[in-house]
Amino acid sequence: MAKGRLRRRLQAIEDDLTAKPDSALVDHLRIPEKFVSPGRRIVRRLFYALAALFAAVLIVYLDRDGYRDVKETPLTFLDCFYYATVSLSTTGYGDITPYTETARLVNVLVITPLRVAFLIVLVGTTVETLTTASRQALKIQRWRNSVRNHTVVIGYGTKGRTAVAAMVGDGTAPADIVVVDTDQPSLDRANAAGLVTVRGDANKSDVLRLAGAQHAHSI
The missing domain is CATH 1.10.287.70 (Helix Hairpins)
Known part of the structure; x- marks a missing residue:
């Protein structure tokens, strides 16, 4: 019985991210947008x-x-x-x-x-800030409903960037690549390159599920 309770608690922790509404995932999952200077x-x-x-x-x-x-x-x-x-x-x-x-x-x-x-x-400025968050939440919702056969890249360090460059060189669309990392500057660089990014520890199953690993072509 104790093991059953522990399993349920661990499952609740793992489902924490994926159970959140799309509006609450803006800080974790980011879909590329066209940059417009201030x-x-x-x-x-x-x-x-x-x-x-x-x-x-x-x-x-x-x-x-x-x-x-x-x-x-x-x-x-x-x-x-x-x-x-x-x-x-x-x-x-x-x-x-x-x-x-x-x-x-x-x-x-x-x-x-x-x-x-x-x-x-x-x-x-205020209106744009609010609409930007709402627009990103809507993009997240659409992306989560449609993401299939993509590639999940764990980490966007030297090896990760090299792997992404090779995939893009072979014809893979940047939008079909999801980068998972805990380093925000690395995620910013990946997002600027047109990649979908997920902020979190790839050792956690809820982070991988948020990246759509269950529907991915490869990791």
Whole structure:
């Protein structure tokens, strides 16, 4: 009976990783992604923000007769630019307001969504961090459901890199190679080379199962 309890406890320990949801495996299993530099991400966010701003300016300018200025003068392009800026930034001084039904409808259906998009772009770093984790979890789920006939490489030291280079040279796709290692810099290099990586001790059965060893062509 004591041996039975011990066996069940060991089995529970071994199943620890594979029993976790995909979202909890992001730190252990990593699927290669295209690298985008931080500078390019910032430029892309800035482009989206400016695109939303100029779209709002154009929409307001085309319907400028539907807006009222406190000075009771027709809106100029600069006035439209000013209104779009304070509207998208949610400042809203109230000196220029839509007063026709058409202008108000456009504000509800177009300007408000642009305002939301503009704010999302401004907090893009946080949003991108969350979506990156979610995207990686989704990739992990798809990979675990479809991985078959791949090769598991234990360790990405000199011998491991040489073995991977030989396999890739023979025509094996990098995506069909899974590297298991405990050294994070080595895993980072493997991931940068387009390989799927699993962080953990290959002596543990749950780590090997996470690498799909039961479906692998070779280890």
